[in-house]
Amino acid sequence: MKKVMTAVLAAAMCLSMTVVAMADGIQPRAPICDECGRTTSRTIISREYLYMEEVECNKYPDKTDNIPYYEVTAEYTCSTHGGMGEFTYMEAGSRICRH
Ligand SMILES: [Zn+2]
Ligand SMILES: [Zn+2]
Numbered sequence: 866m867k868k869v870m871t872a873v874l875a876a877a878m879c880l881s882m883t884v885v886a887m888a889d890g891i892q893p894r895a896p897i898c899d900e901c902g903r904t905t906s907r908t909i910i911s912r913e914y915l916y917m918e919e920v921e922c923n924k925y926p927d928k929t930d931n932i933p934y935y936e937v938t939a940e941y942t943c944s945t946h947g948g949m950g951e952f953t954y955m956e957a958g959s960r961i962c963r964h
Pocket of ligand 2: 962964
């Protein structure tokens with residue numbers, strides 16, 4: 866529990882020091898190569914904490930859990946055609962339940 870809070874705090878501090886560039890939209894890119902249509906490998910370049918969303922707890926309906934959202938910048942690489950550049954999108958992190 867304490868560890869989670871520390872991580873969130875560190876991420877928030879990190880965010881305040883970072884100019885968030887909303888570069889290429891918020892959707893993950895389809896992980897396929899433009900040239901051959903095969904699945905690419907994804908390398909995460911950065912993952913910045915954005916904000917916390919409150920949702921209904923899945924154990925206690927009268928309580929709330931939090932789901933952190935991150936802005937992820939990743940590079941996609943085809944094993945045949947090489948890197949397809951960097952792409953930025955939003956990603957939900959794992960649910961934080963305090964109950
Ligand atoms: Zn390819
Ligand atoms: Zn909960």
